[in-house]
Amino acid sequence: QVQLVESGGGLVQAGGSLRLSCAASIRTFSSGGMGWFRQAPGKEREFIAAINFSSTSTYYADSVKGRFTISRDNAKNTVDLQMNSLKPEDTATYYCAARVGRGITYSGSGYDYWGQGTQVTVSS
Numbered sequence: 365q366v367q368l369v370e371s372g373g374g375l376v377q378a379g380g381s382l383r384l385s386c387a388a389s390i391r392t393f394s395s396g397g398m399g400w401f402r403q404a405p406g407k408e409r410e411f412i413a414a415i416n417f418s419s420t421s422t423y424y425a426d427s428v429k430g431r432f433t434i435s436r437d438n439a440k441n442t443v444d445l446q447m448n449s450l451k452p453e454d455t456a457t458y459y460c461a462a463r464v465g466r467g468i469t470y471s472g473s474g475y476d477y478w479g480q481g482t483q484v485t486v487s488s
Contacts, residue, residue: 410427413432
């Protein structure tokens, strides 16, 4: 059973930064794309960023482009999300997701495994 465990969430003031990390339990799942999504209360899940296995391709939602950076370390089976210039509208539960043996995608339905989420709250 694959496990994805997010960490790094918390409360931050607008304009601040947070770094989220997601650790995968099995190396196999570093063979595919990995992504970050978020969901705010009463809203649908939203794609944030994705990265392919070799880190040669990344994709970002327009809402976070230029502020967030996704990266991964396949040796450690981790994927990180550096979030800068945070805004109150970034407040949500953030989830990492893993694909098995496939490349990058922004579609949530394209991911095979999900973490339990970590809360990010940005105060104004």
